[in-house]
Amino acid sequence: MTEQVINRLKDPENITETEQKHVPVIESDDVMTAEGKFKVTVTLGEVPHVMQDDHYIEWIELHLGNIKIGRVELSPSDEKAEAIFTVEPTEEIVGIRAYEICHIRGVNVCGDCGTKAVIMKLKALASCNVHGLWESSKQVEIMSKKVGEGKECRWHA
Numbered sequence: 318m319t320e321q322v323i324n325r326l327k328d329p330e331n332i333t334e335t336e337q338k339h340v341p342v343i344e345s346d347d348v349m350t351a352e353g354k355f356k357v358t359v360t361l362g363e364v365p366h367v368m369q370d371d372h373y374i375e376w377i378e379l380h381l382g383n384i385k386i387g388r389v390e391l392s393p394s395d396e397k398a399e400a401i402f403t404v405e406p407t408e409e410i411v412g413i414r415a416y417e418i419c420h421i422r423g424v425n426v427c428g429d430c431g432t433k434a435v436i437m438k439l440k441a442l443a444s445c446n447v448h449g450l451w452e453s454s455k456q457v458e459i460m461s462k463k464v465g466e467g468k469e470c471r472w473h474a
């Protein structure tokens with residue numbers, strides 16, 4: 318089975334017309350707090366993609382790290398290629414991510430020592446019935462609501 322190619326922006330200095338219409342634009346807060354609710358809007362693209370019977374965006378998906386937030390199915394009758402999602406980061410996500418970063422990369426963030434924030438990626442994936450799959454991502458900072466009082470992490474400065 319051949320895997321479907323996922324298209325991404327190749328050169329930010331030289332954006333093609335096809336990329337302008339297909340690279341998902343992710344609008345969200347740059348910082349999110351655990352246990353909060355955050356609206357994320359994904360639009361295709363910077364130049365609006367058409368929504369016609371023979372050429373339209375079939376669906377848009379949003380992921381936070383490797384967690385799927387959702388998929389919105391679209392049809393040619395939709396006015397524009399846009400999907401609105403609600404991201405609800407949990408303390409558990411922050412903890413797991415902090416643990417991974419600390420133990421794999423040795424970054425000064427750790428679930429054991431009172432994590433304050435982790436950097437994660439919001440990833441949007443969308444499908445055009447003519448031009449295939451398109452992906453883009455945006456970094457967000459997820460803040461823990463907990464005040465750190467755990468044991469000292471060995472990566473801590």
Ligand SMILES: [Fe+2]
Pocket residue numbers: 339366372373445446447448
């Ligand atoms: Fe297209």
